[in-house]
Amino acid sequence: FTGLTAGSGYYVTITTVAPSGFINASATSSSATLATSQLTAPTNVTLGYGATAGSLSVTFTGSTGVTPTSYSALACTNAGMTTGCVSAPSVTSGGQITGLNYSAGAVGTSYYVTVTANASAGFLASSPSAAGGPQADTSTLNAPTISSVTNTSSGGSYRLRVNFTAPSRSTAPNPSSYSAVACTNVGMTANCSALFTNFTSGSNITGLTHGRSYYVEIIAVPPTGYLGSSVVSSTATGV
Numbered sequence: 428f429t430g431l432t433a434g435s436g437y438y439v440t441i442t443t444v445a446p447s448g449f450i451n452a453s454a455t456s457s458s459a460t461l462a463t464s465q466l467t468a469p470t471n472v473t474l475g476y477g478a479t480a481g482s483l484s485v486t487f488t489g490s491t492g493v494t495p496t497s498y499s500a501l502a503c504t505n506a507g508m509t510t511g512c513v514s515a516p517s518v519t520s521g522g523q524i525t526g527l528n529y530s531a532g533a534v535g536t537s538y539y540v541t542v543t544a545n546a547s548a549g550f551l552a553s554s555p556s557a558a559g560g561p562q563a564d565t566s567t568l569n570a571p572t573i574s575s576v577t578n579t580s581s582g583g584s585y586r587l588r589v590n591f592t593a594p595s596r597s598t599a600p601n602p603s604s605y606s607a608v609a610c611t612n613v614g615m616t617a618n619c620s621a622l623f624t625n626f627t628s629g630s631n632i633t634g635l636t637h638g639r640s641y642y643v644e645i646i647a648v649p650p651t652g653y654l655g656s657s658v659v660s661s662t663a664t665g666v
Contacts, residue, residue: 438455438456438458439455439456440453440454440455440456441453441454464493464549464550464551465550465551465552465553465554466490466492466493466495466544466546466550466551466552466553467490467491467492467544467553468490468543468544468553468554468555468556469487469488469489469490469498469542469543469544469553469556470487470488470556470557471486471487471488472485472486472487472540472541472542472556472557472558472559473485473486473487473559474538474540474559474560474562475562476535476562476563476564476565476651476652477523477524477525477564477565478523478565479523479525479565479654480529480531480565480566480567480654481525481526481527481528481529481535481564481565482523482524482525482526482527482564482565483502483523483524483527483538483540483562483564483565484521484522484523485500485518485520485521485522485523485524485540485542485559486520486521487520487542487556487559488520489520489544490544490553493550495544495545495547495550495553496545496547497517497545498517498518498519498520498542498543498544498545499514499515499516499517499518499542499543499545500514500515500518500524500540500541500542500543501513501514501515501540501541501543501555502514502515502524502527502538502539502540503538503539503540504528504536504537504538504539505539506539506558506560506561508539508541508555508558511528511536511538513526513527517545518542524538524540527564528564529564529565529566529567530566530597531566531567531568531569531656532566532567532568532569532594532595532596532597532599533566533596533597533598533599534563534566534598534599534652535563535564535565535566535652536563536564537560537561537562537563537564538560538561538562538563538564539558539559539560539561540558540559540560540562541555541556541557541558541559542555542556543555543556563652565652565653565654566599566652566653566654567649567653567654567655567656568594568596568599568602568647568649568653568654568655568656569594569595569596569599569656570594570647570656570657570658571591571592571593571594571602571605571645571647571656571657571658572591572592572594572658573589573590573591573643573645573658573660574590574591574592574628575588575589575590576588576589576590576643576660576664577589577590577664578664578665578666579631580635580637580666584633585633585634585635585636585637585666586631586632586633586634586635586666587609587631587632587635587641587643587664587666588629588630588631589607589626589628589629589630589631589632589643589645590628590629591605591628591645591658592628593647594647594656599653600650600653602647602648602649602650602655603648603649603650604624604625604626604648605625605626605627605645605646605647605648606622606623606624606625606626606645606646606648607622607623607626607630607632607643607644607645607646608620608621608622608623608632608643608644608646609632609635609641609642609643609644610641610642610644611639611640611641611642611663612642613642613659613663615642615644615659618636618639620632620633620634620635620641621634624648626645635666636666637666638665638666639665639666640663640664640665640666641663641664641665641666642659642660642662642663643659643660643664644657644658644659644660645657645658
């Protein structure tokens with residue numbers, strides 16, 4: 428049956444049309460059934476950087492009236508929502524859309540996002556929300572390069588001087604800062620020094636133990652919208 432009022436309850440009668448010599452017979456449903464309704468579209472879609480490379484965070488106001496069982500999202504690179512699209516079948520306000528395009532060392536790809544209330548029993552899916560965006564997704568920095576690690580220990584002070592160069596980049600900004608650490612294994616987990624923050628090329632990692640050989644890691648600390656990166660020296664240097 429069509430043409431009913433959405434969400435209203437209806438009883439249904441089925442009538443058998445009798446041939447000549449018989450009287451019509453009918454049966455009526457014992458309970459009312461709600462006519463199918465369409466969910467209202469979410470609103471206030473707001474985007475931000477995500478926690479992983481190739482992701483966006485999304486917040487929105489859900490449907491009014493009936494609360495859907497779930498929401499889905501669509502992220503596209505144009506406002507018409509037709510190009511470079513990635514769907515997220517289930518998303519919550521404050522959650523993330525992942526699997527988006529990005530290039531290391533460059534600004535993240537900009538996306539628009541719409542959110543839809545998914546269909547459930549008795550309800551049709553809502554229309555898509557107005558698009559939020561554009562918003563660049565999270566990108567990642569390339570790793571810096573270690574130029575040299577030199578033993579500069581003297582007078583009972585055991586240290587390593589580290590020279591390094593900034594990561595290559597196309598459109599990404601420089602790292603916010605660099606950190607450095609020295610450990611005795613290439614996995615950077617054993618006998619590690621303190622973490623030296625705001626570390627600059629040509630500075631020393633100090634407080635090392637005489638007679639040990641150390642690998643050095645330089646960490647590029649990212650600005651907002653990027654994930655950091657790091658590089659570990661290929662060989663260990665003794666002090």
